[in-house]
Structures are given as C-alpha cells and as structure tokens.
C-alpha cells in the first residue's frame with residue numbers, strides 16, 4: 001500500500017448501506033486505506049456487515065448486538081463518517097456524541113445535512129467535513145462535492161480530500177452549493193441508469209436481443225462520457241457531430257425536444273436539489289426536537 005495520510009488512519013463508518021459500501025470498496029480496492037483500520041457500524045443487518053467483512057476485510061459490528069464494540073470503534077477512530085439516512089441522523093448523532101472528541105474528524109455524506117446542524121448537536125468544536133459523493137466511488141470514478149467547517153485544519157482538509165480523491169474527483173464548493181451538487185452528481189448516476197434502462201428497452205422492442213441491446217447501450221454511454229472528458233469539447237458540439245442533417249439523430253432529438261426532454265432533465269435536477277434542502281430542514285427540526 002502506498003504511504004499516504006489515510007494509510008495510518010482509523011475510519012469508522014456509521015451506517016453501512018449503499019454509499020458506505022461504495023466508499024469502502026473504493027478505498028480497499030485502490031489500496032488507499034488499511035482494511036483492518038476500517039470499521040462499519042450498522043443499526044441492524046448483521047448479514048450485510050458479515051458480507052462486508054468477508055469481501056473487504058474490514059471490521060464490523062451492529063449497534064444492537066455489540067454496544068461495546070461500537071463504542072470502542074468510535075472512540076478509537078481518527079475519522080468518523082456519518083452515512084445513515086436523513087431520518088436517522090437525529091438519533092445517530094445523539095448516540096455518537098459521548099464518544100466523539102475535537103481531535104477526530106467528522107465527515108458527513110448525508111444529503112441536506114448542514115455543518116451548522118451537526119455542530120449545534122455536538123457542541124464540541126469538532127472539525128466537520130460535509131460531502132456529497134456518489135455510488136460510482138465504488139470503481140474509483142466517483143464525483144464528490146465537499147465543504148469544510150471553520151474548525152477543519154489544513155491537514156484535516158487534506159485527509160478528507162485524499163479520501164475522496166482516491167475514489168474519484170472532488171469539487172470543493174461553498175456549503176450552500178452542496179444541495180445543488182446533490183441534485184446533479186449525488187443523484188445523477190440514477191438519471192443515467194434510467195436513460196440506459198429506456199434505451200435497452202427500446203432496443204429489445206426493436207428486435208435486438210437483451211444482451212446486444214445491453215452491451216451496445218453500455219458502450220455508448222461509456223464512450224459518450226469518455227469523449228466529453230478526452231476531447232474537452234462542449235457536449236453540445238459533440239452532439240452536433242452525431243447529428244447529420246435530416247438524419248436519424250435529428251429525428252430522435254426533434255421528438256425529444258417536442259416532448260420537453262431537456263426541460264424535464266433540468267427540472268428533475270433542480271427538484272432533487274430542492275429535496276436535499278427539504279431533507280436538511282427536516283433533520284434540523286428533528287434535531288431541535290430531540291435537543292429540547
């Protein structure tokens with residue numbers, strides 16, 4: 001394993017769901033973190049934790065079953081990653097609070113959860129990094145938005161950056177832009193998968209085997225994203241190069257335009273970002289209720 005800031009850090013993930021697995025797998029497979037220094041805690045689902053232990057060589061235990069183990073992991077961790085659903089944040093942070101201290105780094109991946117909300121519950125001056133990764137982190141192709149609390153030192157910022165740069169690209173943005181990042185790249189893979197599902201379905205309807213429709217679609221999406229990246233050309237220009245006058249692409253794009261395709265995509269991205277804000281407000285009032 002290459003020597004880096006993360007190779008000597010103990011990282012505890014609280015909430016072992018889809019995004020934790022994506023990050024853990026990315027860190028382990030890119031050999032960025034020591035598997036035995038990674039800890040995953042879950043409120044339930046022993047099977048999921050056992051599977052992660054087996055597959056990635058990390059340590060894991062459930063909150064219900066092994067309270068002491070949970071406490072030790074959190075107390076010992078250099079970095080604690082909050083990765084539970086927004087509705088579970090209030091309970092989780094209150095449970096975590098007694099085991100956290102200001103020398104640790106807290107990283108949240110929770111949609112909508114503001115640095116201020118976390119700081120208001122913890123009241124311990126802990127450095128907080130708010131991130132919005134996506135599931136493509138699994139294969140080192142994640143896109144993550146990130147902001148830091150004032151308490152995060154240059155070294156702690158570098159640790160967080162190293163962690164997420166190891167599994168993809170990171171954009172450091174102002175915190176008030178993270179809901180927009182959520183609508184764009186946090187949820188974004190699902191929009192592309194949805195498009196791919198529809199393309200495959202159309203191919204099969206048109207007489208292709210599922211296998212052919214599937215592999216042609218996958219390679220088309222991979223090629224299109226890679227073209228934008230490799231050529232650095234504007235997607236609109238690349239689109240124009242595919243579109244022969246009065247040809248097949250033009251016919252398809254006209255149908256898409258007539259049915260508001262671009263507008264729907266724009267509205268969907270903005271709606272997801274608005275939903276992130278709603279979730280943040282919900283967490284904030286949930287936390288306020290649990291505090292009073």
Ligand SMILES: NC(=O)C1=CN([C@@H]2O[C@H](COP(=O)(O)OP(=O)(O)OC[C@H]3O[C@@H](n4cnc5c(N)ncnc54)[C@H](O)[C@@H]3O)[C@@H](O)[C@H]2O)C=CC1
Nearest residue numbers: 015016017018019042043044083084085086088092110111
């Ligand atoms: N799935 C995704 O693509 C992305 C998710 N996120 C954020 O990550 C968070 C988790 O999302 P997923 O992984 O999709 O959810 P998930 O439902 O797959 O996993 C969440 C896990 O947290 C556990 N949990 C709940 N309360 C807990 C507690 N107090 N202590 C320990 N574990 C607890 C649950 O048992 C569950 O297994 C959400 O807040 C979401 O906004 C962020 C970026 C992308």
Ligand SMILES: O=C(O)[C@@H]1CCC=N1
Nearest residue numbers: 111182185186187188
């Ligand atoms: O759907 C969600 O709420 C989470 C946040 C971004 C991706 N998945």
